[in-house]
Amino acid sequence: MTYYEKKPEKKFFEKELVDYRDMVWGCARCNWCQNQWGWNVKSAEFSEICPAFHEFRIFPYSGMGKMHIARALLEGDFDYDDAPEMLDFIYTCTTCGACEMNCQRLQDKEPLKVNETLRAQFVRDGFGPKPEHKRLITGVQHYDNPWMQPRSQRDRWARTVPIKDLGREPAQTLFFVGCTAAFNNTLWKMAQSTAMILHEAGIDLGMFGKQEICCGSPIARIGDRETFFTIARRNIDLIHTSGVRQIITFCPGCYRSLKYDYPEVPGLPKLKPAVYHAAEYIAQLIDEERITCHNTVPLKVTWHDPCHLGRHCGIYEAPRRILRAIPGIELIEMERIKDQAWCCGGGGGARAAYPDFARATALKRIAEAQKTGAQALVTQCPFCEQNLMDALAQVQNGMQLFDLNELVIRASQKTKK
Ligand code: SF4
Ligand code: SF4
Numbered sequence: 001m002t003y004y005e006k007k008p009e010k011k012f013f014e015k016e017l018v019d020y021r022d023m024v025w026g027c028a029r030c031n032w033c034q035n036q037w038g039w040n041v042k043s044a045e046f047s048e049i050c051p052a053f054h055e056f057r058i059f060p061y062s063g064m065g066k067m068h069i070a071r072a073l074l075e076g077d078f079d080y081d082d083a084p085e086m087l088d089f090i091y092t093c094t095t096c097g098a099c100e101m102n103c104q105r106l107q108d109k110e111p112l113k114v115n116e117t118l119r120a121q122f123v124r125d126g127f128g129p130k131p132e133h134k135r136l137i138t139g140v141q142h143y144d145n146p147w148m149q150p151r152s153q154r155d156r157w158a159r160t161v162p163i164k165d166l167g168r169e170p171a172q173t174l175f176f177v178g179c180t181a182a183f184n185n186t187l188w189k190m191a192q193s194t195a196m197i198l199h200e201a202g203i204d205l206g207m208f209g210k211q212e213i214c215c216g217s218p219i220a221r222i223g224d225r226e227t228f229f230t231i232a233r234r235n236i237d238l239i240h241t242s243g244v245r246q247i248i249t250f251c252p253g254c255y256r257s258l259k260y261d262y263p264e265v266p267g268l269p270k271l272k273p274a275v276y277h278a279a280e281y282i283a284q285l286i287d288e289e290r291i292t293c294h295n296t297v298p299l300k301v302t303w304h305d306p307c308h309l310g311r312h313c314g315i316y317e318a319p320r321r322i323l324r325a326i327p328g329i330e331l332i333e334m335e336r337i338k339d340q341a342w343c344c345g346g347g348g349g350a351r352a353a354y355p356d357f358a359r360a361t362a363l364k365r366i367a368e369a370q371k372t373g374a375q376a377l378v379t380q381c382p383f384c385e386q387n388l389m390d391a392l393a394q395v396q397n398g399m400q401l402f403d404l405n406e407l408v409i410r411a412s413q414k415t416k417k
Contacts, residue, residue: 012264013225017070017117023109024071032106033063033099036340046335046368049098051343051361052350060089063099063111070114073121080127090118091130092357095221095348097311101339119223132353133222141227144213145179155209157181157188161195164206166242171206173198174244174273176258178251179214180382186389187382193405194250194278197412201290206244213238217253217308220261221348232262236271250278250405252308252381253347260313277309279380279404283318286325293411296328301402302374303331304365304388305341306381319380319404326411332372342368344379346387362391369399376400378407 010019034050041047048054053062060069069089072078080086093115100112122128129137136146144151155165157177164171175195181187198205216231235258239247249255259275262268285291303323309315316338323331336342345351345361366388369377377392377399379385388401 011266012113013229014266015113015117017074017114017121020070020110020114020117021074024067024074024114026107027064027067027071027109028107029064030107031064032102033111035102036336037102040340042335046342049102049336049340049342051094051096051345051364052092052357054364055357055360056092061092063103063115065089066093066111066115066118067109070118073118080122080125087122087128087130090115090122091128091133092350092354093348094307094343094345094350094358094361096307096343098307098340098343101311116221116223120225123223123225129222129224129349130353133349136218136222136349136352137224137227140214140216140219140231145183146214146218147179147183149183151210154182154212155207157185157191158195158207158209161192162199163195164204165209166206166244167209167211169206170243172204172245173206174239174242174247175205175207176215176247176249176251176254177207177212178249178254178382180386181251182212184382184386187385189406190250190380190382190385190403193403193409194248197282197291197405197408198248200412201285206242208238208242211238215251215254215257217257217261218349220257228261229265229268232257232265232268236262236269240269240272244273246274246276248276248278248281250380252277252306252313253383256308256312277313277315277318279309279318279322280315282405282408283321286322291408291412293326293408295411295413297326297407297410298328299376299407300330300332300374301376301378301407302334302369302372303337304334304344304369304377304379304384305338306379306384307341307343307347309381310341311339319378322404322408323378326407329407332374334368334372336368344384344387346383351383351387358387359391359394362387363395366391366395366397366399370397374399376402378402378404380404
């Protein structure tokens with residue numbers, strides 16, 4: 001189930017707060033946006049679903065709170081200057097989508113879209129975003145990445161990997177790496193293992209290398225629509241000029257942007273190549289026996305559903321199919337999984353502006369993972385990986401952290417175990 005199944009009359013990025021007036025008045029104050037579905041709860045400790053509300057414990061931090069803030073702003077009950085803490089209410093949201101998922105199922109409303117539209121209005125009116133977010137936007141505007149890293153460093157991860165540079169030679173498939181894994185050498189393994197798996201399966205793979213541009217996902221979530229529109233148009237032009245037939249990315253933020261956000265931008269041409277997340281593509285290659293997992297990897301693992309892969313895009317089964325295809329892997333599920341999964345805390349700009357909150361949220365996920373008895377936490381998102389890695393370094397409970405494709409490489413390579 002994904003909340004993209006319904007099509008609004010206007011494209012999402014065309015909508016203003018006033019378009020949500022009826023919806024925000026209709027909030028039932030039922031609190032389903034804060035809790036797991038009743039039929040799914042297994043313990044009090046892991047029964048909640050909104051990281052921001054769980055941490056700060058007052059209702060403006062919840063999805064319901066965003067609905068009421070929007071209503072009050074629309075009806076003139078308050079103005080920006082009346083509530084300086086308002087930026088914290090709307091920007092501690094990790095954009096995990098849990099409130100949206102539960103509210104859509106039970107009340108047919110969209111608290112996360114309301115919050116993202118609130119953010120866009122704050123940015124447009126000059127009251128947002130947070131200073132830490134302005135630095136990300138400046139990075140994208142001047143360096144094509146939010147981390148303000150030089151473009152010349154963007155392809156360093158690929159020095160040991162057989163992949164074409166699309167600036168020099170054509171390829172059928174674009175490997176869209178994304179800024180976070182490309183520039184953080186502790187995450188290079190994500191890009192390297194994905195590229196190696198696809199290469200060994202015979203995929204004609206190319207990258208933009210130094211020319212790659214941020215997908216714009218962090219900028220869209222922060223609420224700077226104008227910068228996001230510019231980025232989206234540049235990416236579509238670059239992709240169409242390259243002549244690639246399909247795009248594969250392992251970053252759920254890039255995947256959501258390319259596949260679901262770009263079509264919601266008014267006036268943009270349709271992206272012609274098909275867009276795949278690496279998990280769905282590699283699961284298919286395993287089914288077709290173009291990748292064979294012949295090595296045993298003896299490990300008890302639990303899978304963390306990245307919010308932007310699961311709830312936002314509906315991909316829950318593909319990574320689990322991959323794990324089950326690896327001999328020796330025992331998958332033990334956490335209490336909150338799939339569309340009820342607990343967020344890692346790293347998304348939506350929360351890690352940039354509220355690092356302590358982001359870490360506290362990751363620590364709660366690690367506690368949930370530890371309760372399963374698994375030796376390792378496996379996921380596939382650079383933001384989740386980074387945030388969980390930092391939290392694991394703090395807690396030092398012996399739990400390992402793997403990117404899904406690290407395990408696929410171990411299982412499929414002839415020379416390595
Ligand atoms: S689940 Fe929806 S209707 Fe219920 S309180 Fe939350 S936002 Fe309001
Ligand atoms: S998107 Fe997630 S963090 Fe934000 S309000 Fe909804 S449940 Fe809370």
